[in-house]
Amino acid sequence: MLKLNSRRNGKSASTGRRKSPGNSYRSGGTSNSPLGWLKGLDWSRVRIRMVVCIFCLLWVGLWGRAWYLQMIEGPRLAERAQRQHMASELVAGRRGMILDRNGQVLARSVEARSVYARPQEITDFQAAAAVLAPLLGLDAQALHTELAQTKRRFVWLKRKVDDYTAEAVRKTGLAGIGLSKEYDRFYPFKHLAGQLLGFVGVDDKGLEGVERSMDARLGCVPTRQIVQRDAMGRRFYLHEEGQSEPVGEDLTLTIDVQMQFTVEEAIAKAVRENDARWGGALVVDVLSGEIHAWAQYPFFNPNNYKDSGPLIYRNRLAADALEPGSTFKPFVIAAALQERKVTPSTAIDCEGGKWVKKNFTIRDTSSQGVLPVDKVLRYSSNIGMAKIGLSMGAGTLHKYLHALGFGQHTAVPVADSKGILRSPRGWSEVDIMSAAFGQSISVTGLQMAQAYLTLLNNGVHKPLRLIREDSRVEEAHPRVFRESAVREVMRMMRDVVEEKDGTGRRARVEGIEVAGKTGTAQKADHRSGTYGSKRLASFVGFFPASRPRYLVLVMVDEPVRSQYGGLVAAPVFQEIASRVLTNSGMLHEAEAGAAAKHASGRSAGGRQRGLKLAGLDVPGFSASRNLDATPAPDKGMRLPGHLATAGSRVPDVLGKSVRNAVELFARAGVVPELKGTGSRVVRQSPPPGVTWPENGKPAEYILWLSER
Numbered sequence: 017m018l019k020l021n022s023r024r025n026g027k028s029a030s031t032g033r034r035k036s037p038g039n040s041y042r043s044g045g046t047s048n049s050p051l052g053w054l055k056g057l058d059w060s061r062v063r064i065r066m067v068v069c070i071f072c073l074l075w076v077g078l079w080g081r082a083w084y085l086q087m088i089e090g091p092r093l094a095e096r097a098q099r100q101h102m103a104s105e106l107v108a109g110r111r112g113m114i115l116d117r118n119g120q121v122l123a124r125s126v127e128a129r130s131v132y133a134r135p136q137e138i139t140d141f142q143a144a145a146a147v148l149a150p151l152l153g154l155d156a157q158a159l160h161t162e163l164a165q166t167k168r169r170f171v172w173l174k175r176k177v178d179d180y181t182a183e184a185v186r187k188t189g190l191a192g193i194g195l196s197k198e199y200d201r202f203y204p205f206k207h208l209a210g211q212l213l214g215f216v217g218v219d220d221k222g223l224e225g226v227e228r229s230m231d232a233r234l235g236c237v238p239t240r241q242i243v244q245r246d247a248m249g250r251r252f253y254l255h256e257e258g259q260s261e262p263v264g265e266d267l268t269l270t271i272d273v274q275m276q277f278t279v280e281e282a283i284a285k286a287v288r289e290n291d292a293r294w295g296g297a298l299v300v301d302v303l304s305g306e307i308h309a310w311a312q313y314p315f316f317n318p319n320n321y322k323d324s325g326p327l328i329y330r331n332r333l334a335a336d337a338l339e340p341g342s343t344f345k346p347f348v349i350a351a352a353l354q355e356r357k358v359t360p361s362t363a364i365d366c367e368g369g370k371w372v373k374k375n376f377t378i379r380d381t382s383s384q385g386v387l388p389v390d391k392v393l394r395y396s397s398n399i400g401m402a403k404i405g406l407s408m409g410a411g412t413l414h415k416y417l418h419a420l421g422f423g424q425h426t427a428v429p430v431a432d433s434k435g436i437l438r439s440p441r442g443w444s445e446v447d448i449m450s451a452a453f454g455q456s457i458s459v460t461g462l463q464m465a466q467a468y469l470t471l472l473n474n475g476v477h478k479p480l481r482l483i484r485e486d487s488r489v490e491e492a493h494p495r496v497f498r499e500s501a502v503r504e505v506m507r508m509m510r511d512v513v514e515e516k517d518g519t520g521r522r523a524r525v526e527g528i529e530v531a532g533k534t535g536t537a538q539k540a541d542h543r544s545g546t547y548g549s550k551r552l553a554s555f556v557g558f559f560p561a562s563r564p565r566y567l568v569l570v571m572v573d574e575p576v577r578s579q580y581g582g583l584v585a586a587p588v589f590q591e592i593a594s595r596v597l598t599n600s601g602m603l604h605e606a607e608a609g610a611a612a613k614h615a616s617g618r619s620a621g622g623r624q625r626g627l628k629l630a631g632l633d634v635p636g637f638s639a640s641r642n643l644d645a646t647p648a649p650d651k652g653m654r655l656p657g658h659l660a661t662a663g664s665r666v667p668d669v670l671g672k673s674v675r676n677a678v679e680l681f682a683r684a685g686v687v688p689e690l691k692g693t694g695s696r697v698v699r700q701s702p703p704p705g706v707t708w709p710e711n712g713k714p715a716e717y718i719l720w721l722s723e724r
Contacts, residue, residue: 110199111220112234112264114213114227117308117484120273121204123213123227123318125220128200129182131173135163137192144190148173151184175218176200201227203318209276210316211331212430224321224329226269226482229429236264268484270306275299278595279309283570286588287313290553290575296333297592298465300567302472302558306481307428307465308566333571334432337458341537342396342581343556344454346505347467348405349393350475351416353501357407360390360504364400371399376446378402378453393508394518396534398453405452410443413451419477419496420467422459427479428466435459454537465569468556472564475502509533510561523557523586525593528602531564532557532589534581539574550574555585559593565602568592578690583678668704669697669719677719688717697721 085093114123131152138144145160152159152174162171175198177185182195201216214225222231279297287295299309316329330336352358369383380397392400405413414437417423423437436458443451450456459467462480470477475497510531513520519534534555541548553572558564570585570592578584596602669677677697681688686708688700699720 109236109262110264111201111216112236112266114234115266115268116271116273116276117269117306118272119268122209122269122271122273123201123203125199126202128176128198129179129185129195130175130198131177131182131185132194132196133163133171133173134169134192134194135166135171136169138163139191144193147188147190148185148193151181151188152177201318205273206319207315207317208273208280209271209310210318211312211329211333212271212310213318214331215318215321215329224431225318225331226267226430227318229431230267230483234264234267236262270301270304270308270481270484271310272308274599275309275596276311278599279311279592280313280315282588282591282595283311283572284313284315285591286570286572286584290572290577290584292553292572292576292584293574294332295570295572295588296461297571297588298333298461298567298569299592299596300465300469300480300569302469302564302567304481305469305473305478306484310482331430332573333461334426334428334430335460337433337435337460338539338552338573339455339457339537340459340464341454341535341552341554342398343464343533343535343554344457344459345393345396345401345452346471346509346533347416347420348401348413348452349389349508350471350497350501350505351413352389352404352408353504354416354497355408355412358389358404360508361388363388364392364397364403366392366397366399369399371402373402373449374445376449378449390504390508390511393505393533394511394515396512396519401453402449405448406445408448410440410448413448414440414443416496417451417457419494420470421463421477422457422467426462426466428462428482430462430482432462433460435463454535461569461571464556465567468558468567468569470496471502471505472558472567474499506531506561506564509557513557514561519582520555520557520586522582523555523589523593525559525590525597528559528593528597529561530557530559530589530593531561532586534586536579536581551579553579553581553584555581555589557586557589557593559597560602566593566596568596578678580678664707666700666702666704666706666708666717669700670704672697681717686717688719691718691720 111125113121113125116122131148133144135141141160141164145156145163148154149156149159154174159173173193174181185193186195199220201220203210203213212225214227214229215223216227217223220235222228222234227234279299283295283297286292294313296312297309298307298311300307310333312331312333314328316324318329321329349358353360358364363386365386366380366384368385369380371378378399380395380399382395384395384397384400387395387397387400389400389404392404417437423434425434426432438447447456466480469480476495477493479493510529512518512534513523513530513532520532523530523532532555535553537552537554538547539550539552540546541550551574553575555570556568558567568589570588572584572588575584667680669680672680677700678688678690697719701716701718
């Protein structure tokens with residue numbers, strides 16, 4: 017190496033020496049060239065430095081960009097990301113259950129699947145419609161048109177399908193078609209308490225009944241939750257920490273399923289047998305004010321609410337305000353006793369069954385003369401009640417009716433009517449008289465039950481209860497009647513059922529004393545503007561008569577075969593009361609009490625039904641006259657139905673009113689068939705004087721009616 021270098025150096029030197037004179041210009045030009053310095057560079061180092069510089073520039077640029085995105089564009093980009101991948105949804109959750117007093121489920125929500133479509137994700141509308149239409153029961157062409165032409169990004173195809181349909185849709189795997197979880201309402205007992213429970217719509221909102229009135233409690237408060245979605249907009253069904261699906265509050269009613277079934281069976285039988293429009297019944301526990309049964313027929317099944325109209329699912333016991341008729345009379349008598357306008361023995365002249373007062377005619381169904389107040393109620397005299405009402409005046413009568421809750425909503429959480437109770441300033445004498453016997457005023461069955469509960473609670477207002485709470489603060493309630501007045505009215509109502517001449521005899525229950533009042537209210541004809549031929553038959557009773565435990569209200573609207581409350585509604589009460597006594601064990605207690613009473617000899621010293629004139633507050637009458645003396649029947653006189661007893665032969669009812677004639681037959685356990693229209697009997701079959709058939713032998717009894 018040394019030799020080579022020296023040789024090179026020498027050659028260079030010698031060469032330089034030989035050519036130095038002539039090449040001095042070139043040599044000098046080469047060393048002074050602007051690019052000459054490049055020959056001396058170390059290009060390996062240059063390349064390394066260039067790479068380092070480029071990486072430094074990139075590093076600075078990336079950090080600058082990161083700083084820009086984080087500090088300048090950060091909030092805007094974070095908001096965009098939040099909108100793209102996180103969504104805020106209003107989650108309704110599962111609706112609360114409705115239970116009876118014993119924990120039986122009356123209504124519950126079950127998971128269901130609903131089919132939806134995202135049209136922008138569907139590639140072949142024709143194929144999607146052809147596959148889905150048969151599964152969902154839709155028209156293929158209509159479905160294709162809806163999917164292809166809609167501008168919406170989300171379309172419901174069918175809500176709350178069954179599990180089989182949901183699984184079939186899932187297996188199709190169609191793009192843009194999905195299933196969403198919802199809840200469907202299910203009523204395990206079908207029509208049981210259907211009108212009371214009501215129903216919910218497809219959006220799980222209560223539309224009728226308790227479902228509607230208690231929707232805020234059952235439906236839970238919807239909560240807004242943040243959920244994650246993927247790039248296709250599909251939700252990740254993963255609960256965030258601290259988040260859970262909301263659930264509505266369960267609701268426990270005071271209804272007893274077993275008693276409800278019994279009452280529905282009895283009212284359905286009565287409506288069918290009498291070809292009535294509808295019927296309803298309420299059973300109330302007097303001690304607590306709890307409603308144990310709320311029945312209405314025709315039945316309504318909330319599971320298939322779309323198959324029924326408003327006339328079926330309407331809760332008539334709370335929403336229909338009707339003139340109550342004679343079941344209203346005990347309240348008027350209680351008010352008169354409270355105001356000391358009458359006493360139970362005060363005599364009222366019933367005008368022989370017809371009274372004309374200022375061009376207004378009041379008729380009774382039987383011809384009565386002077387009666388004490390207790391028999392005015394027992395015989396249900398409209399004339400007697402009208403005179404009692406006039407003795408109080410409009411202001412006083414209205415005060416008591418308002419205190420009983422008429423003309424107001426009840427505390428029961430259902431959609432109820434206030435009824436009609438006009439201001440007393442507009443009442444005439446006719447209004448006072450008609451209101452006293454249950455006309456010119458409209459009330460609901462629920463209001464009647466509330467008023468009777470107040471009466472049976474020793475005159476102190478006690479609100480009806482439908483919701484059973486574990487803890488309930490008792491409030492002080494106003495007193496409407498004093499206890500002595502209430503006891504007198506209860507005794508009168510006991511005589512209506514237990515005495516032989518009472519109108520409610522068919523409500524008697526073997527082994528226990530029952531009290532009650534019948535009602536046969538005329539219904540107004542809206543076309544003619546007057547009262548028509550249709551009636552509302554009703555009965556309100558309670559048992560035991562001395563210490564009420566249960567209150568039962570029965571209403572049968574527009575019965576055809578027979579129209580009187582004592583013949584149509586009282587037997588329904590009797591059937592309900594018998595079943596309640598048996599199921600509750602009260603019948604055994606009553607039988608034991610009756611045996612003890614008989615053993616002590618109290619039955620022999622019972623109250624006499626005869627009424628002497630000496631007990632009447634009527635001056636100018638001879639005390640020797642006995643109003644209970646029964647005159648011997650002759651060809652020109654026939655006894656009213658409620659004063660007669662069933663003989664061994666068919667009675668002569670020609671010329672009698674329909675009510676009296678039917679009551680005479682009813683004493684023998686016979687309900688005659690009525691033919692024709694009118695208020696008087698013009699012909700009867702079999703003829704009077706024929707012996708009644710022996711037990712078990714069928715017989716046909718027909719009464720022909722006329723207006724003459």
